[in-house]
Amino acid sequence: MDIVAKVFQVIIALGIVNVWIFRYSKATQWRGGNAQNLMDEFATYGLPFWFMMFIGVLKIGAALGLVVGLLFPALTPPSAFMMSALMVGAVAMHVKVRDSLKKSLPAAIMLFMSLFVLVFS
Numbered sequence: 001m002d003i004v005a006k007v008f009q010v011i012i013a014l015g016i017v018n019v020w021i022f023r024y025s026k027a028t029q030w031r032g033g034n035a036q037n038l039m040d041e042f043a044t045y046g047l048p049f050w051f052m053m054f055i056g057v058l059k060i061g062a063a064l065g066l067v068v069g070l071l072f073p074a075l076t077p078p079s080a081f082m083m084s085a086l087m088v089g090a091v092a093m094h095v096k097v098r099d100s101l102k103k104s105l106p107a108a109i110m111l112f113m114s115l116f117v118l119v120f121s
Contacts, residue, residue, distance in 0.1 A: 005120040008113040009066040009076065012083060015110060016063035020056050030106050033097050045093040059086055066117070073121065080118035087111035 020038070027036040033044035042052040065079030090107035 001120045005076075005117045006070060008117050009070060009080075012110060012113050012117070013063040013067045015106075016059050016083075020060055030103055032094055032099055032103060044097055046096075047093075055086065055089075058082060062086065069121070076121040077118060080114050080121060084111060084114040084118055087114055
C-alpha cells in the first residue's frame with residue numbers, strides 16, 4: 001500500500017499543478033458549469049476572485065507538501081488532510097451547480113486518492 005500511496009502523492013501533485021498553473025486560463029471538459037477558465041469556474045460557483053486565489057495557494061501548498069513528503073514523511077499526513085478537505089469542497093461545488101458526473105469525477109478521484117494517502121501514510 002505504501003508504494004500506491006506514494007504514486008498517488010505524485011499524481012495528485014502533478015494534477016494540481018496542471019490545473020492551477022498550466023491550464024489556469026484554458027477551457028477543459030472538466031470545468032464547472034460552462035466555465036472557460038479557472039476564474040469563470042469560481043464565478044460559476046458564486047465564489048469571489050480572492051477566494052479562488054486563497055484556494056489556489058492552499059492547493060499548490062498541499063501539492064508541494066505531498067511531494068516534499070516523499071522525502072520527509074511527516075509532511076504527508078497534514079498535506080493529504082488539507083488536499084482531502086479541499087477536494088470535498090471541489091466536489092460540493094460541482095454538486096452545487098448540478099454538474100454532470102463526468103465533470104465531478106476528477107475532483108472525486110482526487111478526493112479518493114487524497115484520503116488513500118492520508119490513511120496509508
